[in-house]
Amino acid sequence: MSAVTPIDLPIDTKTKKQLARGEKALERSLVRNTKNKLTSKGATTAAIIIAILWTTPTLGLLITSFRPPELINTSGWWTIFTNPGFTISNYQAVLGGEATTVSLGQAFINSIAITIPASIFPLVIASLAAYAFAWIPFKGRNILFIGVFALQVVPIQMALVPLLSLFSRGLKIGGVEVFDGLGAGGNSYGQIWIAHTIFALPLAIFLLHNFISEIPHELIEAARVDGAGHGQTFFRIVLPLAMPAIASFAIFQFLWVWNDLLVALVFADGAVGPITKVLREITGNRGQDWYLLTAGAFVAMIVPLIVFFALQRFFVRGLLAGSTKG
Template structure:
């Protein structure tokens, strides 16, 4: 073989290839860890502010805690719980957890039907679902509020949950359907040849293989509902208000009362942060799987 032919069979490595190779080096990994820690600095600052007296926070920066650890106290959290913030925390849980479970369950079954079941109008229905992705939430506020008033669920937790489920399903179905389509058809055909019904194929084959995408969807849905403000302001009353609305009302009433806002903001932040770190392995797998579709 000539030298020209040998060189033709080799893959030319450009600058991007060298950068990709460098990403696996220990130095780059250390740099990425440092960047991650840098992004956690505001969280640390919020924690410190929530654990110090308001007068100390007004006089000094939060970083002085390293030289004055005696300034730390849980008095701000005691004051926060005295305002009835605990009920808002549980309202947030009662809104977010059922919404996430319902969206994942309904979307997974619908996505399986769109991906692997043949029924009349399937493609048209999926196009309608895709079209619903661009519908703004704001245009549905008044009609849904009128509907809820007629049904007697306006201002209740079930009303907030139903609204979040309705607007979370289009994206969830679209995401999971595109992931389920990538599952090898031979696995499903083998299960059908063994006599397995569709529900068993979904539960035993598709759902376990879709865990990365389902975990990613769960994290997105949980964060979106947990941090929601607009729907809470419109559809939740004083008894059913989540933490976002409770913190907003505290700010409106007291202005710059950091002793209430800081611990409340940290409590609303720490749960999603723990959830993300707990499921980050599935989250990364889902993102990588979606990147090669």
């Protein structure tokens, strides 16, 4: 669970159209930098004040992370001009593993190793399922789809304890061992890859289905007539056409997994702990050592912020993905 959530609820067609229209107007105004827009000084001032309020806490953290520890503890960051000082030793300390069992540098690598596969697995599996829900008629299709949809609101807290024991102890039915656990132990990413994949599926299926089901009927029919089976139709027609939706969901899934704490606390033991888990550890053990906390927090934030600023347009589109066609 992380901060970013696209609209993942069923929306009626009227609202869908409204949001799509608004999004288009928005993109148009961004492209053309319209000068004929009615601007008001009052509104601009109010917006700037709120924007400053919203940004100041992050700015304080960023400035503090570059100040020497003794200055951090004796003066507020807003006095940077009267108490100047600059250092990168905070970053060296926290990346080198001061205060934690796993160094933040190692945790950063862990986060990458967890996030990339855990973003790709659910996308492939979900697009397969979304295709079946959209283009293969079968009995009970609506019921099953609604069931999958309902699963996404179920708190993952419901699933944590039994899933963990399934991973570590396997499954026994009436004393007969059906399979033993993954047994991959503390240094494998296996558990956390699978856990993230499963937890992402309901939302991924729902969002991709919204998109895939709106591909024009004629295209699918034409492929059928040309002799393509479902496998080829999926791989050569649907996947390329659904790329915008898949890409925007990939961004979200990347951010969720990168920013996740709960799944990491339960499924990533010891040496494979991602950056959020290690940060949590520093907050617990060294909660007053601001030179470690501020630098550590910024290291954790840098990747999502780059993704966010580089892909902002896809991000906003993806956010409205439940409502608009990519």
